[in-house]
Amino acid sequence: MKSPSDFELSRRKLLAGSAASIALTAAPSIVNAQVPAVEAAVADVSAVWKVSLTVNGAARGLTLDPRTTLLDALREHLHLTGTKKGCDHGQCGACTVIVGGRRINSCMTLAVMHEGERITTIEGLGTPENMHPMQAAFVKHDGYQCGYCTPGQICSAVAVLDEIKAGIPSHVTTDLKAPPQLSNPELRERMSGNICRCGAYSNIAEAISEVAGRPA
Amino acid sequence: MRFETPATINPIDQLKVVGKPADRIDGPLKTTGTARYAYEHHEGVSNPAYGYVIGSAIAKGRIAGMDFSAAKSAPGVRAIVTADNAGKLGKGDRNTAKLLGGPDIEHYHQAIALVVADTFEQARAAAELVRVDYVRTDGAFDLAAVKDIAKPRPVFGGPADTAVGDFADAFAAAPVQLDANYTTPDQAHAMMEPHASIAAWNGDKLTLWTSNQMIAWGVGEVAKTLDIPKENVRLISPFIGGGFGSKLFVRSDALLAALGARATGRPVKVALPRPFVFNNTTHRPATIQRIRIGAARDGKISAIGHEEWSGNLPGGRPEGAVAQTRLLYAGANRMTATRLAVLNLPEGNAMRAPGEASGMMALEIAVDEMAERLAMDPIEFRIINDTQVDPEKPERPFSQRRLTECLRTGAERFGWNKRNPQPGRVGDGRWLVGIGVAAAFRNNLLTKSAARVRLDNNGVVTVETDMTDIGTGSYTIIAQTAAEMMGVPMEKVVVRLGDSTFPVSSGSGGQWGGNNSTAGVYAACVKLREAVAQKLGFNSAEAEFADGEVRSGNRRVPLAQAAGDSGLGAEDGIEYGDIDKKYQQSTFGAHFVEVGVDTATAEIRVRRMLAVCAAGRILNPKTARSQVIGAMTMGVGAALMEELVVDERAGFFVNHDLAGYEVPVHADIPHQDMIFLDETDPMSSPMKAKGVAELGICGVAAAVANAVYNATGVRVRDYPITLDKLLEEMPDVG
Missing domain, CATH: 1.10.150.120 ([2Fe-2S]-binding domain)
Structure with a gap:
């Protein structure tokens, strides 16, 4: 359906630059267009990244469009919809999760910036039968x-x-x-x-x- | 069930479950993130596509051309929906502007296209690539500038103007007079969940998971807009992340999700981005209000007049800020007037207590000012002018009216006797301290509501109604009602809400949901009790339902056994005669506020708040209290910070996100106190309950304003009361 346009090429260069700066703390890997059929949601993205997160104690591997926020990774990809999108701009706090023991607005950070990190969402604190x-x-x-x-x-x-x-x-x-x-x-x-x-x-x-x- | 005469003793009066401060039955779901909101229904939706809405960049004019070439070839894009390719679209009766605009543009950020792509990130990126050329035309955006060409316009089924006696003569002759103008700004609902929908077509049948307060209205509006039969539309809305009136109506997310899903053959998810919500959806319109009060030296009002000017898009309605002045205070000579001008700002519509919230912001400052002119205590002035009958139609008594008791109870609890009537005299370190009071008033509305109930062979009662719970506690009070009626504990009741396949309820709005929806459940339960009694051969009038059993004489049968393997079901609703025409039904309260105002910066801090409410039977004091303190919080916002700032050149609200449109946060709100007077209102329904959620906001802002005046001696009549409006006139201290 697509051939990479000039825009796409320049965007990829930009992403490569971002990766370099993140590499100090994490090492996200860039995977080019060939992705498994099950990843239909991102099948047309020319650059997808793999990221591994520990969410509520469980290791979760994701292949994501690098623009995906941590919030959307949780909600749309892991279907952990307890974390809410109220503004997507860091203004309301509805997306608050605990990363490495500190609370953050998960809408204000990209999922790929959290390689290997421990994330606790509301689902990880307790369940309806066994509440925190x-x-x-x-x-x-x-x-x-x-x-x-x-x-x-x-x-x-x-x-x-x-x-x-x-x-x-x-x-x-x-x-x-x-x-x-x-x-x-x-x-x-x-x-x-x-x-x-x-x-x-x-x-x-x-x-x-x-x-x-x-x-x- | 027809409700035509005052309620007598019925099973609800047992108050074994109803009236108890039960925890919300949906609480464990909400606090663990397992309650599903509109955008989160992944269970029935496979492989959804994502839609991103594009809004008009002009307020008025037309689209000259749209260039989709770059967007169409962007990664993942599946369709772009516009008015050009969406097919013929109607307009819902309850929408003022079209939900999908073009080529004509009615307001800024009116939706003009939906870009649908495989992922949210792709849809958002592609939407940035769409180029739109506009031809801009002039519009009217400044209420004050069009005030004098505003026309009379009826509101909420009442007349535009009312007149009793001879206001002009009586006001002119009054020994003490007040004639003052007040303004309230445009305000936003700013509910936490943005409007969101998932649409899926199965053949010609549409399912919409959406965030909507009024399910049956929504079905009709979607069907009309898409020109399809109502039977082909299903709305599902079990949890709603706040509404406050913004989700009374179908909005662009629902329509565009449906169109996007039709264009792509896939389910489509659409959420309105927060910075888009403020100009794309509805808001509470700004008002200019003039209030005149004339009184004798003893404080008796002889003349009271209230005029309102507001603006809206062509075909829109006025705010209705004079409504309470027709009913709240006595006075033989009266007038009200409602004037509406055309403004080309986004659509004005209902926000929490439409009319009264804005009207009370002005009226209750005016009453405070008048009391001061009379050298009377503002509570005593209100009590002297209390009335037990509709002042415009004295043959109509109020069903219940305990305004005086609210004021007196609150005065005692709050320590009103410590108030110094001389403003600007009480200091506390760097703060000037003041306290203020205002009456609270909001009408109680009766509207039909239905439900079905089923009893199974485990003795479980399941209630289904298309009623919604927007945070109000509907799930819980409906469970309490069914438990009381069927004689089972709440744990034996399952409540299912917010689905258009369920019987049509009152829905949530206008503080009518609690009383009407539970009355509908009451009616269905009465029918189920009859079915149980009949099956057992009991006389239904004598049968007693308690402790999971039905009893008659010395026979007792467990409900589970009575239901049998096939279970028993019943469906009914409540409908009203003209009881609300014979008796005026309203809710009453009194708000008390203490503020501190910084002597140097004029920063205002709310220090204490108390509300006393008389609103019929309180079905659940815990959830009802929450509604009132929540409304008090929103009232603090209205008093001190909330204002959609109009760009009068380009015609839009400038501060269209949650950083620019400030609402109260934790730091702004102290511990709040509230008291419900013990009351039942047999005129309202078999539940004898009334609404509280909107009563709670009516008058709060004025109580804050009056407290600021008491603290500083500076009278601000132009909301919100920000420090820049105080600074110049702040008293010298020290």
């Missing part, structure tokens, strides 16, 4: 309404408690020498990258505080 304490606290305190921001809120909340434990300060930390505490202003500041348009903030604060063992 944070998931159970959100149910108990009604820390959600429509549920679309909820996986991101919960992943963020779990990571926030770890950040506090690790002594990482925030914009509202008043004493940088003392270990930060999960006060209500600290909690609200640290959670402010996760928008909830239904407005469950007050309940979310109570859910997180309960898991942290503090009054909201």
Whole structure:
């Protein structure tokens, strides 16, 4: 159907350049057009990359269009749709996942940049039958309404408690020498990258505080 | 079931399950990422293609030409759909502008093409390669500039204008007067899930997994737009990532997914990119409002007038901001007027409490200003002008009206007696502190709603209705209703929603969903109880359903056994007579807010919030409370930050993403308090419930505004109240 146009050629050069700069931490491999029939979704892409991720403890190999965000790799390729696309621009936090122990917006990073990394999504925290304490606290305190921001809120909340434990300060930390505490202003500041348009903030604060063992 | 006379005692009044603060039954799905939203239904969809929407880059004019040559030869591209090649398309009755534009353009970011490719990345890249030439024509984009040519326009079935007594004379003669103008900006729903759909054709039958509040409306609109029979359209929408009115109507994602799927012979997924949502879909239109109040020195209102100007595309509706002023306060001489101008901005339409939310933003500042002129406490001023009858039609009483009790209860809980009526006098370190109050008011709407229920040989009750749960808690209150009616625990109830193969419900909107949809389930359960009783030879009027059994006299039969191997089913709905014509049904509340305003920067921080609501029976205090505090949060946004900024030259909303259109975040919202008054309203339905979700937003912004005034002495009548509007007039401190 296609022959590579000038645009395609220049794009491939660009990608090769990107690969070089990433190679410092990871070694993604460029695979040219011959891809297995099962990869129909990317069969016409002239440059596809292989990437291996550890998602919720399981090794997952993917062959992707290199433009695929980590978010779309999870949702469209691994069908882990618990991670949500709210804005695709790093503005809402619905796509929050935990990579190597730190929360990130998975829409703001390409999947191929995470070769070999450990990714925890909402599905990796718990299941409906065996919920993570944070998931159970959100149910108990009604820390959600429509549920679309909820996986991101919960992943963020779990990571926030770890950040506090690790002594990482925030914009509202008043004493940088003392270990930060999960006060209500600290909690609200640290959670402010996760928008909830239904407005469950007050309940979310109570859910997180309960898991942290503090009054909201 | 016809509901024509006030409800009497019925099984719901047992309140063994209904009225309890049950956790949401869909909570474990939502918190573990296993609830499936529109774009996520991979289960029934194999090998989907992806569609990327292209929007018009001009606000008004026409397309002179489109060049698809580069896009068509881009990797993975399967089809490009435009108005040219889509075949004849109709327009849904509830859409103002066409969902697929061209060659004529009605507004900026009106969809003009869909690029369908094997992957999302390919579709997005190819869409960038489409070249469009436009011929731009002049449009009207500035409400203030067209205000004087605006025309009267009815809204929500009511008249454009109302008049009682002689407003002009009474206002002129009033010893204390207020005559003030207020403005509210265009606002966006900004729900977290963008509009999204997957379309799949099987022969001439279309299945749409979509994010939609009103399933039956959607089926009709899709059928009309595609000119196919309704029977060939199925909508599935079990989970909806927020709506607030933005998903009342079919939008371009659904239509274009259907057209893309038809063009490619494959299922097609379309989600609107976030920066596209704000100009492509609907918004709450801006208003200019003039309020005049005249009162005697004792505070009794003698004249009250409210006029509204808003704009919309040709054929659109006005915002309806005067609606509450027809009903909220007494006063013998009254007028309201609704004026609509043509604006060529994107389509204005319903957003959470359309009309009243905007109207209360203005009216409840005006009432605060009037109280100050009268040197009265603003709560006392409201109570003096309370009314138990429709002030325009005094022969119509309110079914329930406990505004005064809401205000008094809230005043006591919030510590209103500590408020200094002199503004700008209370300090706390670098902050000036103020508290404000506003009434909350929103009508309760009755609309028919149906359901079917089935009892199986395990004693499980399954409810099916095309009702939607947009975060409101429909799944849970429907389960509570069925459990109460059939005498089983909630664990024995399965609720299936959001599928057009189920009986037609009220849907979700206008805070009508909770009361009407559960009343429909009540009606179906009454029929199922009769079927059970009849099968067992019981007198259905005497049969008691409790603890998983049906009992009559000294006979008791487990429900599972009564159902037998074939099970028992029933379908019915609630329909209403004219009870809402004889009695005005509304919901009431009072909002209290404390703010701090930084003495140097005029930064505003909300410190405390309380709402007291009287809204009939509260079916689930946990989920109902969440709706109210969520609405209070959206009200804070309306007060302090939300504004779609209009580019009056090019005719579009400039800040069309979630970084530019600011909504409240965690840091903006303190712990929120709320109280429901214990109330039942037998006029509303057998459930005796009313809506709460929109009541919660009505008045909040004004309570914030009044608190800012109390803190600073600066009266801002132009929302949102941002620090630049305070700075010049901030009092000198120190």
